[in-house]
Amino acid sequence: MSVRNAILGLLADHPRHGYELRAAFEALAGGAALWSVKPAQVYTTLARLEEGGLVAQDSVEQDGGPEKHIYSLTPAGQAELADWFASGVPAEHQRDEFFVKLMLSLSTEVASPYRVLQAQRSKLYQELHDLTTRRNRADPRRELAQIFLLDKSIMHLEADLRWLDLIEARLDDIRRQPLPRPTPRPRGRPKIGIRNSRNEEPGYKANTSP
Amino acid sequence: MSLIAATHLKKVYGVGETAVTALNGVSLQVEPGEFVAIMGPSGCGKSTLLHLLGGLDRPTSGSVMIDGHNLSDLSDAKLTEIRRRRIGFIFQFFNLIPVLNALENAALPITLDGVKPAEAKARAAEWLDKVGLEGRSDHRPDQLSGGQQQRVAVARALVADPALVLADEPTGNLDTHSSEEIAGLLRQVANDWGRAVVIVTHDPRIAAYADRIIFLKDGAVVDETVLEPRGSSNGRNAELAGR
Numbered sequence: 001m002s003v004r005n006a007i008l009g010l011l012a013d014h015p016r017h018g019y020e021l022r023a024a025f026e027a028l029a030g031g032a033a034l035w036s037v038k039p040a041q042v043y044t045t046l047a048r049l050e051e052g053g054l055v056a057q058d059s060v061e062q063d064g065g066p067e068k069h070i071y072s073l074t075p076a077g078q079a080e081l082a083d084w085f086a087s088g089v090p091a092e093h094q095r096d097e098f099f100v101k102l103m104l105s106l107s108t109e110v111a112s113p114y115r116v117l118q119a120q121r122s123k124l125y126q127e128l129h130d131l132t133t134r135r136n137r138a139d140p141r142r143e144l145a146q147i148f149l150l151d152k153s154i155m156h157l158e159a160d161l162r163w164l165d166l167i168e169a170r171l172d173d174i175r176r177q178p179l180p181r182p183t184p185r186p187r188g189r190p191k192i193g194i195r196n197s198r199n200e201e202p203g204y205k206a207n208t209s210p
Numbered sequence: 211m212s213l214i215a216a217t218h219l220k221k222v223y224g225v226g227e228t229a230v231t232a233l234n235g236v237s238l239q240v241e242p243g244e245f246v247a248i249m250g251p252s253g254c255g256k257s258t259l260l261h262l263l264g265g266l267d268r269p270t271s272g273s274v275m276i277d278g279h280n281l282s283d284l285s286d287a288k289l290t291e292i293r294r295r296r297i298g299f300i301f302q303f304f305n306l307i308p309v310l311n312a313l314e315n316a317a318l319p320i321t322l323d324g325v326k327p328a329e330a331k332a333r334a335a336e337w338l339d340k341v342g343l344e345g346r347s348d349h350r351p352d353q354l355s356g357g358q359q360q361r362v363a364v365a366r367a368l369v370a371d372p373a374l375v376l377a378d379e380p381t382g383n384l385d386t387h388s389s390e391e392i393a394g395l396l397r398q399v400a401n402d403w404g405r406a407v408v409i410v411t412h413d414p415r416i417a418a419y420a421d422r423i424i425f426l427k428d429g430a431v432v433d434e435t436v437l438e439p440r441g442s443s444n445g446r447n448a449e450l451a452g453r
């Protein structure tokens with residue numbers, strides 16, 4: 001979604017080539033190391049936008065070379081972009097690989113949950129150290145926006161580290177509780193009218209039966 | 211040789227039924243030029259450990275070597291001398307003297323140690339410059355921000371030219387921005403000026419400035435992580451993991 005909307009935004013400024021869009025997006029988003037997009041993704045997105053009538057394509061003859069494709073925003077594209085600017089972006093609720101790892105360490109003998117926590121904490125502190133070093137080296141007279149992007153990551157890491165401390169302090173209590181299990185799904189075809197869709201969805205609920 | 215070599219430190223407060231074991235077998239080493247952060251839940255023994263390392267209190271058992279001196283072997287008088295000359299302390303509430311200006315506060319430890327006032331002030335002025343307080347020498351603590359007061363305290367801790375600087379929650383009373391400035395300064399004290407620096411902190415953002423973090427729980431070291439400079443191949447962590 002974001003790449004698609006960013007393309008609309010970049011084209012609102014002036015018509016551009018596909019490769020130019022890709023480079024401009026990566027620069028704005030914090031650098032290719034942080035958020036890189038493949039050329040193919042840009043072209044597929046452009047093709048879809050063109051299909052939907054949000055962008056239009058012009059071919060330009062180049063003397064000698066192959067013809068170039070320049071994309072521009074249509075009025076429908078402008079309206080779509082205005083909608084995007086007018087609405088909020090949902091917060092990222094990341095699926096948490098570490099959490100899954102921790103839950104698995106609680107249910108298997110393969111790894112100690114304390115070790116899993118420590119390994120995660122080490123990793124996050126190393127990242128926090130790196131980001132802090134980078135942020136402190138950035139020049140606030142030229143790179144203020146980049147500094148704020150780094151600050152965002154720093155604040156999130158800080159929250160993650162505090163969260164790990166909370167888990168560590170209560171890990172023994174967590175261990176005493178049953179692991180979340182899927183609620184058994186009724187076999188066969190569901191009987192219409194009896195099945196309560198909310199309650200019988202296979203869910204992420206603690207199962208109190210052993 | 212390590213600047214700090216603490217071995218099997220145990221500290222029990224009180225006796226009999228009410229005895230509290232604050233430290234239960236802590237060993238650690240710190241090298242000159244190294245910045246170490248100690249973290250852990252409230253009551254796990256962080257301040258107790260710092261007090262033992264600084265010779266402010268004596269362990270129930272175990273030993274502390276600072277800069278080649280075994281603190282347990284020293285008389286109280288000799289211990290006080292080592293503390294004054296080789297160890298600088300920084301506190302959460304700055305502990306500056308309200309009626310003295312920045313220069314007089316920073317000069318205080320060596321003034322008390324008999325250095326002539328003119329020389330003491332010259333040395334204090336040099337440190338105030340280094341911690342970024344040039345032009346504030348004649349300000350009293352109530353005329354300085356919290357971050358500036360803590361800088362005076364850093365200058366005061368360094369004025370006697372100690373080998374070791376200890377700080378208990380040095381940023382506990384500061385906002386995020388001033389906290390990070392003090393953390394950056396302490397990193398400089400260690401990495402650029404060659405002192406060993408050990409701080410206690412609850413703040414992950416401050417700990418991230420350190421070269422190494424030691425985690426305490428219930429009076430024992432439960433984990434340790436080395437923060438490598440960017441892009442290095444995790445040599446020390448690999449070594450630690452192998453121990």
Ligand SMILES: Nc1ncnc2c1ncn2[C@@H]1O[C@H](COP(=O)(O)OP(=O)(O)OP(=O)(O)O)[C@@H](O)[C@H]1O
Binds near residue numbers: 232251254255256258
């Ligand atoms: N002088 C004392 N007499 C008796 N018990 C003490 C004394 N000082 C500390 N303790 C106890 O020793 C334990 C460790 O205390 P310490 O002050 O070292 O913890 P801490 O890790 O610094 O905690 P915090 O993060 O809250 O400052 C605690 O249980 C505390 O109550």
Ligand SMILES: [Mg+2]
Binds near residue numbers: 256258378
């Ligand atoms: Mg304490």
